[in-house]
Amino acid sequence: MPTQTLNLGLLLLPGYQWLDAAGPVDYINSHSRPMISHLPLAPTVLDKAPIMTWHYISKGLTPIRSTSGPLQQPNCTFDTCPPLDYLVVPGADAFEPLPEGCADFLRKLIVDPTFKALLLVCTGSMSVAQAGILDGLNVCSNKLSLKIAAEKGLLNRKVKWVGDRRWIVDGKVWSAGGVTAGIDLAAEFSRVHFDPQIVAIIGDIMEYEPNPAQPDPFSRILDGVDMA
């Protein structure tokens, strides 16, 4: 069986939440060939692990500051990013306009037949919604940010916001609720895409029991908020 090679992107919006990026990226990448090659898995199982190449995407090549952690050096721009299989978008300020060129980048990406899925974490979905590519889709986001947006009259009502789940999948769009829900989304993504034995051993290494989409204890945040 030929080795599966995946090109994954991380969209670096200014001021993005570090855990939104680090959690899902590191969780997913833990299933890659170099990461699991030292584990007690049969060679036939190891052979099923994909090679993952991560690309760090921004408007330019100026390092991007997140909420905490080290500066992240982008290594491609909206114009130079290689073709992607998957793109992870961590949350940033939901009310900031997307950087110049970002909406076009996202619109081209989503219709590319070789592009497989967008993984939106926390307010990443509210930012990406500005490009119009989430219109009509069921999408999760940070619930407190959705509430604030609804109360300020700033909620993008073309999107079917889902307030009672930790994550949801609609077509090519995988989206999570606030911050830590991104790790549950990454765990579900891994369960669906990677070999079950690899997924099981990575679950043990992470010592994490992924939360199901429901019940979602944080759905209370949106009780009584009109999101339709």
Ligand SMILES: *[C@@H]1O[C@H](CO)[C@@H](O)[C@H](O)[C@H]1NC(C)=O
């Ligand atoms: C970005 O850096 C990673 C290594 O951290 C590398 O694998 C990848 O090919 C680089 N992407 C580009 C577009 O240079």
